[in-house]
Amino acid sequence: MSSPPGVPSISIKTRIGWIGTGVMGVSMCGHIMAKGYDASVFNRTKQKAQPLLEKGAAWAKSARGLAENCDVVFTMLGFPQDVREVYFGDDGILQGARRGLIVIDMTTTEPGLAREIYEAAKKHGAFAVDAPVSGGDVGARDATLSIMTGGDREVVDAIKPILEVMGKNIMHQGPAGSGQHTKMCNQIVIAGTMIGVCECLLYGFKAGLDLQTMLDSIKPGAARCWSLDNLAPRILRRDFSPGFLVEHFIKDMAIALKESAQMGISLPGLALVHQLYVAVKAQGQGKSGTQALMIALEQLSHIQVD
């Protein structure tokens, strides 16, 4: 990938556009505005953008209109089809793209789609970066997200001052799509920790252990993991509120499995966990947090850890 000419430099006068004002997007765009940048926002449901409009964000009538009037456009959406529509649709970003525009997709989406956007942007003389995050709603609120970038390094370097407003651990991973691939790696590890933690609790419960005392024994050692520290306590309280949505995790795992199949690698652990989460969703828990994996395992063995 050759170094792109004419990457614009960022200043406080840079006009920021933000598309996707869900829980994550509102926090993230809010941090940027708090730094003094002017922002325009667009969202399918205008109502959700209200907190940002009240802080002085301008409302754009379409993704296209927003792109036409901004220098840097961020997107933080739900599913790959949403991303495709917002970029490639009739009133999409690319219809409004011009030389020097920078677009940054922070949605977790398909690496192949990130490459498509990169190539399409290039045709307009625009620059595209994929920059998915980890850290969830809490990381977005506290501006402690990890941000994994893919695309031209010069472009990522240029926008770093803005990314640093939203996150702490910002690492460039390689050409377009590499940010998305890195996020897939993240989700693959989590798939493993989630099944380990839930099966551990099921076993411990059925073995008659006091689960809190068991957790206190195993938490400091080789079983140590974020899911054990943060989600096992929620499961013990039967708190299945999100955190991170089951249906978004299913989407991410499906992307990783599709990519894996295309690359010719077999990931049997991920495939199993994905299927169990499909079961979680089938049981009406698509909007629950990922710790609801417990519910599918309980159904499987016809018991309840309570």
Add this chain to the structure above:
Amino acid sequence: MSSPPGVPSISIKTRIGWIGTGVMGVSMCGHIMAKGYDASVFNRTKQKAQPLLEKGAAWAKSARGLAENCDVVFTMLGFPQDVREVYFGDDGILQGARRGLIVIDMTTTEPGLAREIYEAAKKHGAFAVDAPVSGGDVGARDATLSIMTGGDREVVDAIKPILEVMGKNIMHQGPAGSGQHTKMCNQIVIAGTMIGVCECLLYGFKAGLDLQTMLDSIKPGAARCWSLDNLAPRILRRDFSPGFLVEHFIKDMAIALKESAQMGISLPGLALVHQLYVAVKAQGQGKSGTQALMIALEQLSHIQVD
């Protein structure tokens, strides 16, 4: 379980017996001797007890002989059949058991076997505790093991001064077998983290990522786990030395699966990981460290992460 009468109190004059002088046992018994306790040792291969004999440990001709001449006997062996032989064999511990003897099995073994030993000891007026550990050879060497105990609380309380010489996080988990059950919970979580970490590396490699940079992105977040911190770097160096042996992990998972089936719970994640480790062993890696799971996943997809 009623409170047992006549639990002996421990003093520096308590005569310690130690059976099983592998890498773990030599370190653990060494710590006890360093505190000033007199120790007698027995091992199938006398050669391996040499470091302790040189420090002044007495050699016992059999487990039975050792039990007859000690107040507290520890066992740290390999497989459940070794434990059964050492306790129930013709020249075994229980043949030498008497009123007030305390036996402590620190091997990771079957919860049902722990209960058998407990009941058999009781018939002699002796006391049995199951006390498996986590923390591996490093934890044994540095006396930082986690110790999970099962049995009568009064007995565990009595021997706590000795356990504290070997470990830091000593927690009583319930009646006989509960220490073993807790260790199974520990291993179930690790089975999940191991497959997550290895599949992540396989995916990242095939996606063309720089694996170290990818790890630096995901390590601080929700993917955080001991295996990612400690074993992923070894895999990147193609260092499959143990740590914790594949064949011991297979044993532990087989125990957990057998117990699960008996309790009527289905653990599909654990079952899959167990089978993959059986493949690792089939590929001649039984004496490698658990990070050799990578090798089975590589074989499966006919690639090598290198």
